Amino acid sequence: MDLLLAGSPAPLRTFHARAVLDALSAAGPLTRADVAAATGLTRAAVTQAVRSLVGTGVVVASEPGPDQRGRPTARYRVSTDHGLALGVDVARDRVRVALVDVTGAVRARAERRDVKASPTARARAAAELARGCVADVAARLEPAPTIEVRRAVAAVPVIVGADGTTIRRVPGFEKGGTALHDALQDALGCPVRLENDLNLAAVAEQHDGVARGAGTFVVLGLGDGFGAGIVVDGRLHRGARGGxxxxxxxxxxxxxxxxxxxxxxxxxxxxxxxxxxxxxSVREVVDRAERGDLVADDVLDVVAERVAVVAGSIALVLEPELFVLTDQAARPPLAERVIRYLAERIAVLDLRVLPSTIGPDAVVLGAAHAASDALREDVLRAALAVDVGPEDDRATDEEPS
Structure with a gap:
């Protein structure tokens, strides 16, 4: 914090607002004293941050509890219906969506299969699913609020450029360019960012999966294609151009x-x-192996060896703490072969390999996490624009001691 104090007040205010929003998201409703204790910030800093967040509408004062006597203590919580974000999984044969709030909680999910392989068809399917999710959330609230989807992150099984809008390399998929991004943004009516599907699977593993707590790890996914999502020192590594x-x-x-x-x-x-x-398909080969098909076993032996050799090659360059196998690679007939091959043939590298426990939801959940993060950044920018006056040590509007 000392480094931040030496610079512009804008980064410091953003830091404070982020800390307060995180505390309220994790354990609200809280008094300002509670927030100060949870964040280590001064009461004056908490007061200023709370005011700026209240000014955006994302934080609201809670109603006093029935057991409170005398002057009620002000408590604050995150308004989880203030604005929502959408995670989208645009796979080759389906579209999935997950509606998420600013705290990162998934509020509704939906899926549609047999969507035509065109940007327009996929965008329309995503928009229809999103509308259904919004209606589902609104129906559970009384009175039903007007809910707005403000951000979306869409996962695609191709290389996405650093701009988050341009598809770079697309064998067997779209022709490239921004057609899919533009169609999604038009259909959803909010800013959209594209991201590679395995990059977002890595985000899901980092937050909710077996890679939680790992600083540097690699997700290896095998399905319609074969690819990796790489996290280095806690940050997703996309490369210079997204590849x-x-x-x-x-x-x-x-x-x-x-x-x-x-x-x-x-x-x-x-x-x-x-x-x-x-x-x-790989899925069908694994299905056959689970039913005892010896020919499928032979095919999986070859596939597992190739996955293992690739993991060994990556380890020699990156030396991650962990490899996570996802999609079809996480299923026992293949995961067990990969782990066994690495232990027996490349034991000198001492690789730690675990199958994902999230299952087929990793990509859409990762997209939802990324969308929620984008929504939070929007909120913090809006909070920075709220004029709350200079920070001081007065206990104005504070709860009584």
Whole structure:
């Protein structure tokens, strides 16, 4: 805090407002004295931050409790219906949404399958699902408020440029550019940011999954494609142009340089070699293995080896604390093979590998977390613009001692 005091008052006010909002989100309603104790801020700093947040409407005074006598003590809480954000998972065969408030709590979820593979169709599906979620939340409140979706983050299984709007590399998906972003923003009526799906799966693992508490970790996801989400020192690592984690073409000892190690094309080739249908998916191969199909077992042996070799290659460069396997890679027939291969063949690297416990919800939950964070930043910017006067040590509007 000493460093902040030496600089502009704007970062300091933002720091205070963030600390107060976090405290109220975690344990509200609280008195200002409670907030000061929870944050370590002075009472004057808390008073100024509370006033600025009340000025935005995101923090409100709670009604006094029935057991309070005499002069009521002012208590404050986050108005979770002040504005909501939307996490969207735009997968190849479905659209999922999760409506989230400024505290990070998911308020409603919905999903639609068999959506046409066009930006317009996907955007319309997301908007319809969002409207249904908003109606569901409003119906549970009395009186029903007017709820506004103010921010959205959409996960896509492709490379997204650093601008959060441009799709860079899109084999088998859209043609690239900003068409999907523009369609989503138009349909949802709020600012939208695109993000790679496995980057957002990493965000979910960091907040709610097996990577909670890990500073540097890598999520390896295998489904329609093969990719990674990378967190370094607690921060998502996207790379200079958004392409970090595109690992499907990393060199493999048994593959020609530049050939796909894992993905739709390589899986088709493996299926042919083992007598399986050309269009078999990883999910179907794992399903077959769970039913005792020996041919599927042979295919998974090869797939697990490639996943393990990629993990070893990443470890030699990054040395993360943990690898998290997600999507089909988290299922026991594949996860157990990967863990066993690394323990037996690359034991010198001493890699820690865990399957995700979040399941197929990781991407949409990560998008919801990111959307909630964006909403919070909007709130903090609005709080900074509220004129609350200079900070001082007076106990104006404070509860009685």
């Amino acid at each position: 970090a984690g595109e690992i499907s073409f990393l060199p493999h000892p048994e593959r020609p340089l530049g050939a796909e190690t894992l993905g739709a094309g390589s899986l088709t080739a493996l299926a042919k070699e083992h007598g399986l249908p050309d269009d078999v």
